[in-house]
Amino acid sequence: MACAYTEAVMDPRWLDATEMAAWHAFVSTFHLLERRIEEQLKAAAGLTHPQYEILVRLSAAPDRRMRMTELARDVVASKSALTYQITQLEKAGLVERAHCPSDERGVLAVLTDAGMRCLERVAPGHVEVVRAYLIDRLSREELHTMTTAMRKTERALRSSH
Amino acid sequence: MACAYTEAVMDPRWLDATEMAAWHAFVSTFHLLERRIEEQLKAAAGLTHPQYEILVRLSAAPDRRMRMTELARDVVASKSALTYQITQLEKAGLVERAHCPSDERGVLAVLTDAGMRCLERVAPGHVEVVRAYLIDRLSREELHTMTTAMRKTERALRSSH
DNA sequence: TGATTGTCGTTCAGATTTGAACGACAACTC
DNA sequence: GAGTTGTCGTTCAAATCTGAACGACAATCA
Numbered sequence: 479m480a481c482a483y484t485e486a487v488m489d490p491r492w493l494d495a496t497e498m499a500a501w502h503a504f505v506s507t508f509h510l511l512e513r514r515i516e517e518q519l520k521a522a523a524g525l526t527h528p529q530y531e532i533l534v535r536l537s538a539a540p541d542r543r544m545r546m547t548e549l550a551r552d553v554v555a556s557k558s559a560l561t562y563q564i565t566q567l568e569k570a571g572l573v574e575r576a577h578c579p580s581d582e583r584g585v586l587a588v589l590t591d592a593g594m595r596c597l598e599r600v601a602p603g604h605v606e607v608v609r610a611y612l613i614d615r616l617s618r619e620e621l622h623t624m625t626t627a628m629r630k631t632e633r634a635l636r637s638s639h
Numbered sequence: 640m641a642c643a644y645t646e647a648v649m650d651p652r653w654l655d656a657t658e659m660a661a662w663h664a665f666v667s668t669f670h671l672l673e674r675r676i677e678e679q680l681k682a683a684a685g686l687t688h689p690q691y692e693i694l695v696r697l698s699a700a701p702d703r704r705m706r707m708t709e710l711a712r713d714v715v716a717s718k719s720a721l722t723y724q725i726t727q728l729e730k731a732g733l734v735e736r737a738h739c740p741s742d743e744r745g746v747l748a749v750l751t752d753a754g755m756r757c758l759e760r761v762a763p764g765h766v767e768v769v770r771a772y773l774i775d776r777l778s779r780e781e782l783h784t785m786t787t788a789m790r791k792t793e794r795a796l797r798s799s800h
Numbered sequence: 801t802g803a804t805t806g807t808c809g810t811t812c813a814g815a816t817t818t819g820a821a822c823g824a825c826a827a828c829t830c
Numbered sequence: 831g832a833g834t835t836g837t838c839g840t841t842c843a844a845a846t847c848t849g850a851a852c853g854a855c856a857a858t859c860a
Binding site: 719 | 807808818
């Protein structure tokens with residue numbers, strides 16, 4: 479009754495019980511899963527989740543390289559956060575920086591061979607966690623619905639900035 | 640083809656295209672939404688999302704108070720992160736600390752009247768963002784499926800620690 | 801009771817993120 | 831081509847998070 483989400487029940491703009499349940503479940507679950515993923519990656523390879531995501535994106539890019547800004551957009555990180563993480567990964571020998579041939583301002587993040595090997599070594603354990611707690615618990619139907627729902631929101635958020 | 644998620648297609652433990660799409664959509668969307676929420680809350684009241692969530696939980700608790708550990712579990716924060724945030728909210732006059740009558744070690748976080756007013760003032764704008772980018776874009780059916788899916792994962796994660 | 805073990809919340813150092821400011825270059829306009 | 835505006839990536843200070851260590855108290859058990 480005192481909850482800020484449901485208090486003004488007369489106003490249709492507030493969240494009803496179903497909507498509130500969906501939202502809270504979404505937020506809590508993500509944080510819990512994120513925590514478990516961090517734990518697994520740290521133990522397996524001393525990597526953080528943002529660092530792992532960077533390696534994944536680079537491994538899938540042509541020539542295993544990507545512009546800083548594009549990479550930041552892909553992994554949803556701020557430019558300064560990406561600068562910091564690329565520096566860390568460079569110290570670890572997993573990524574290198576290269577000049578961009580087509581733009582003098584540009585910097586390319588390049589996955590090294592060591593970075594690729596690291597990813598191949600770590601990925602199975604990571605995927606196992608994602609499976610164990612999310613993917614394998616959902617039916618094909620649920621998986622599809624969730625993807626559709628997430629994409630709608632992602633599209634709306636990306637197009638408004 | 641070089642993506643670490645799909646490379647070893649012979650191994651059924653890897654994620655196929657559908658699963659990978661679901662996972663990436665989930666992670667990206669959450670980060671984008673989180674970013675937008677932070678932006679809105681900061682502009683509206685100088686609050687962070689974790690701080691807002693703390694106020695919400697306290698507002699819904701009996702006597703508007705909660706034990707630190709329980710609160711930390713609810714908002715999925717580490718104990719030290721909660722200690723820090725409660726200190727910040729105390730400085731802002733939105734929350735107070737009180738002794739726990741039943742346990743000498745315990746600390747109760749208590750929502751002040753100012754905290755309650757702040758929450759009532761900020762909540763509509765916050766809910767509007769959650770609606771605009773997530774809730775209102777999903778059908779009742781999708782909302783229900785997502786909640787069910789998230790709850791399965793949440794349950795698995797909470798019960799294994 | 802006394803001893804052991806566990807939980808509570810805090811502290812601290814270190815790691816990471818944020819957002820504003822910046823210099824360097826690119827793109828566009830006239 | 832000079833001037834304006836925009837983008838690129840980095841830097842910096844400040845804010846926040848993490849995880850291990852800690853002292854204080856609670857719970858359990860002999």
